Amino acid sequence: MAPTFLRHRRPMLALKSFLTKLYQHLLAMVFAVNEINNNVKILPNITLGFHIHDNYNDAKVTYHKTLDLLFKSHHYIPNYKCGIPKNVAGVIGGLDSDSSSRMADILRLYKIPQISYGSFESAVSDETRFFFYRMVSSEAFQYVGIVKLLLHFQWKWVGLISSDGDDGERFLQALEPMLSGNGICVSFMERMKKNLHVDNPHAAIFHFISNNPDFLETKTNVVVIHGDTTTIVALANILWATKTLSFMMEEEYVQRISAGKVWVTTVQVELALTIILKFFDIRMLHGALGFTIHSNELTGFHKFLQTVTPFWAKGDGSIKDVWEQIFDCSFPNSMDPTNLNETCTGEESLESVPAPFFEMSMTGHSYSIYNAVYALAHSLHAMYSSTASGRTKENRGRLDVEPWQLYSFLQRISFNNSAGDEIVFNDRGELDAGFDITNVVTFPNNSYTRVKVGRLDPQAPAGKEFTVQPDKIEWHHTLSQVPPFSLCNDYCHPGHSKEPREGEKFCCFNCVPCPKGRISHQIDMEYCITCPEDHYPNSNRDQCIPKTPNFLSFEEPLSILLICLTVFFSLITALILGIFIKHQDTPIVKANNRSLTYILLTSLLLCINCSLLFIGQPKTWTCLFRQTIFGIVFSVSVSSVLAKTITVVVAFMASKPGNIFRKLMGRRFAHSVVISFSLVQVGICAIWLSTSPPFPDLDMHSTFGEIILECNEGSVTIFYCVLGYMVFLATISFIVAFLARRLPDSFNEAKFITFSMLVFCSVWISFVPAYLSTKGKYVVAVEIFSILGSSAGLLGCIFFPKCYLILLRPELNSREQMMRNKN
Incomplete structure (x- = not known):
């Protein structure tokens, strides 16, 4: 059936300030009621009607009209139903909070549900909350x-x-x-x-x-x-x-x-x-x-608005006032005698009205009214369905409703409207739309x-x-930038942080550069942050850059140079060893204790090649063995030199008749010297590996922008003990050789050992400050140079003179020549 206005009311606002847009709210209610009355699935055989009242934005009128909704009589006695009460199932109203709260003051007394379609008024008490609902979010x-x-x-x-x-x-x-x-x-x-x-x-x-x-x-x-x-x-x-x-x-x-x-x-x-x-x-x-x-377009609403005319429904006392305002015309019986506008024909169409005055698409408030009507209808339908089985055949077309009964149904109601939106109230009686x-x-x-x-x-x-x-978004044409800035001051760009201005709001600040070692990578950062350990700030201090690994890799020019030197000295050492083996029966080779010479040359060869363990990325096994193997092998070399020195002195002393040193002559004595002094270094290294062994480590802080991949020596004390013990052996050898430097030439190897130990001690003493003052891969390079330098010193001072005689002056490599030199 077509909707009927059950009560003729005055216009909603005074003519001079009437908002024509509000008329769509009324039409949305009519549209919803019309749909429900023609829907056989909702409240079959029951027709919904409605009353529309206007409060004129006045508190007193709001109370008056709310009471008028409840009673037929125009005389009101509080708490007494005078006349025939109206069958009011629920009230939809309250465009603003003031109207909603005043309506609730009366409606809650009679436990009548109220659904506000535009108000943000929250329930003021538990009793009110049960009967107050809102079609808008909080x-x-x-x-x-x-x-x-x-x-x-x-x-x-x-x-x-x-x-x-x-x-x-x-x-x-x-x-x-x-x-x-x-x-x-x-x-x-x-x-x-x-x-x-x-x-x-x-x-x-x-x-x-x-x-x-x-x-x-x-x-x-x-x-x-x-x-x-x-x-x-x-x-x-x-x-x-x-x-x-x-x-x-x-x-x-x-x-x-x-x-x-x-x-x-x-x-x-x-x-x-x-x-x-x-x-x-x-x-x-x-x-x-x-x-x-929130709103959505509803099927049929636009077509429904096209059917609206000044004579479309009996009892609509507002339509003519709205029509006159929208189309700037007047009806013959207009209430305003001064109105000189053209006569309204009634054939005007709302579709021709500009959208600012009347919209053909559904607005948010109209959408809320539409959903509110359906919420009441579904609640009534649910209540009717739950009690229909107990009704007589004659009463099934009537719906005797006590408004308070709707509470439980409204609270649990849930349905999808024709636009597909879910309509369900939360526990606060709000529609979370x-x-x-x-x-x-x-x-x-x-x-x-x-x-x-x-x-x-x-x-x-x-x-x-x-x-x-x-x-x-379309922005205002006078804005110089879109979207515009709205800041107390410009942004603090990356690389800067905010510094509050004294006496001003916290949004007003100065921008200060980040301190060294910190960055800010976003605008308006409160403070600069420190980069992760494996990163470092760039020059602008606005981002962290990954640190580059720092170790002596095989591909670097320095590494290639050291490898070439290692190979060169290894070949020289091997060549000298081959020369001595080939000429092992010559007087010079015999006079210098062949077994000690072979031990010394072999240990030097191994020691030189130990430097290769220091090149490349540190690993667990290289860190464990490179210092210990080098320390033991080099101790064997220095012990061999010491044994040669002692052998020279003992040999000279034993040449005198009846000297007790004659019994010490022989290979066994020399080998025992080498073994005993070398075992001390082996013991130091064993203690090192068992208590605090070296291990691969990362040094994040010593060098800016780099991660030093190094071998942590574990116990630095034991490390220096290893080096110190080698220097100790070299020092003893130097002293003994220095004291024996004036022995006859035929036995005099002491002066060559003196020079070799002088070179050896100079290299390793200078190694200590160089080791402490360098960082990263250069520490390793310094140690390799020290190894190669001290090895070259031993080779050059001890063996080059002998090789010179063996290869270039063979006439001097004879027993007669040696005896002549002795005499």
């Missing part, structure tokens, strides 16, 4: 969306404008801590007075400027607006008066005030744009971003449209509750 969630929007565009310096009342104060007290907690500062807060009109615009502007000097600053490019119609009208007065009084003000002020700003509006401001459109230039709000109640984010786009003919550019959805997966499409 206002706190809207504040979350505002914060997310500001953070998305990195707006950290914003202004707040609200109404001068309880709602405005709650808004400021709730939002400001949330902004501060997210690093956003409020540059100014203004509570708009309701009596701020254009009667004295010059005074109004200077009053606003004097109270909010930061509004003039171009860095405050974003202003959040909350409040009712009077708030947005008062702001429009300020902006409009700026243009009209430009000749009375300094041009600088005019330009700074009229410069484009990004206005961020709340849901409460949505309907106020129509009033601005009627009395002001709407282009001042071009590019504004607003939160609106979220909000749409819209962009106000204005046109030169002083019209505008809202473009949906984002969504705030509490039911979305975590991290995806807020979405916005910046490419769809």
Whole structure:
């Protein structure tokens, strides 16, 4: 059946300020009731009706009309039902919080469910909560969306404008801590007075400027607006008066005030744009971003609006008033005798009306009303179905409802509307539908449209509750940059950190370069951070660069040079060993103790090749053995030199008749000297490996930008004991050889040993400061040079003179020549 207006009421607002957009709210209710009455699956054989009342935005009238909903009589006696009570199952109403709370004061007494379609009023008590529902998400969630929007565009310096009342104060007290907690500062807060009109615009502007000097600053490019119609009208007065009084003000002020700003509006401001459109230039709000109640297009709603005419339904006392305002015409029996407009024909179409005055697409508030009607209908249907089995055949067409019975059904109701959205109330009686984010786009003919550019959805997966499409946003044409900056000062670029300014808000700061060794890789970092141990700061101190490994690799030129020297000295040593073996029966070779010579040359050959263990990336086995093998082998070499020195002295002493040293002559004595002195070094190395062995290690800090891959010696004390013991053996050899330097030439190898030990000690004594002063791979290179240098010293001083005689002066390598030298 067609919907019927059960009660004729006066227009919703006075003619001069009637918002034609509100008429779509009424039509959305009619559309929903019409669908339900024609749907055999919901409340079959039952027809829904409705009453529509207007409170004229007046508290007293709100109470009066709420009572009128409950009783037929126009005389009211509290707590007494005078006359025939109306069969009211539920109430849909409350565009704002004030109206909703006043209606709830009465409805809760009679336990009648109320569904507010635009109010953010929360239940004030448990008793009220059972019968108060809202078709919008909580206002706190809207504040979350505002914060997310500001953070998305990195707006950290914003202004707040609200109404001068309880709602405005709650808004400021709730939002400001949330902004501060997210690093956003409020540059100014203004509570708009309701009596701020254009009667004295010059005074109004200077009053606003004097109270909010930061509004003039171009860095405050974003202003959040909350409040009712009077708030947005008062702001429009300020902006409009700026243009009209430009000749009375300094041009600088005019330009700074009229410069484009990004206005961020709340849901409460949505309907106020129509009033601005009627009395002001709407282009001042071009590019504004607003939160609106979530809506979806409903199948058939557009076609339904096309059928609306001034005579479309009996009892609609508002349609003619709306028609006259929309089409600027009048009916013959118009209530305004001064109306000289053209006569309304009734054939006009709402589809021809510009969208700012009447939208053919469903708005958020109309969508909430539509869902509220269906929520009541589904609850009634559920209650009817649960009791239908006990009804008589005659009563099955009637629905005797006690309003309090609907509570349990409304609380559990869950369904999908025709647009596919799920309708279900949470435990606080709210519909978690979220909000749409819209962009106000204005046109030169002083019209505008809202473009949906984002969504705030509490039911979305975590991290995806807020979405916005910046490419769809049209910004104000006077903005020099889009999206604009709204900061107390410029960003601190990477490589700098923020330093607070004394006496100013935390959003105002100085940018200081990061100290040495620290970086900042993002804008506006509170403090610089230290790079991980395996990274180091670049020159701009805005990123960490991986450190390069530092070790003596085989591919480096220095390593190739050392390898070539090692091979060269190894070949020389092998060549000398071959010469001595080939000429082992010659007097010179025999006179220098052939077995000790072979031991010395072999140990030198091994020692020279030990330097190869120091090249390449340190590994566990190379770290364990390179120092110990080198220490033992080199100790054998030095012990052999010491044995040769002692042998020379003993041989000279034994040449005297009856000397006791004659018994010490022989190979066994020389070998015992080598073995005994070498075993001491073996014992030191064994203790080293068993107590604190060397191991591969990483040095992150010694060299900037590099990771030194090294062998940690474990116990540095034992390491120096190994080196010190070799120097000790060399020192003894040097002393003994020095004292025996004047022995006859035929036995005199002491002077060559003296020079070799002098070279050996010089190399290893100079090794210590060089080892301590170098870092990374150069430490290894110093030790290799010391090994090769000391080995070369032994070869050069001890064996080169003999090789010279063997190869180049063979005539001197004879017994007769040696005896002649002795005599």
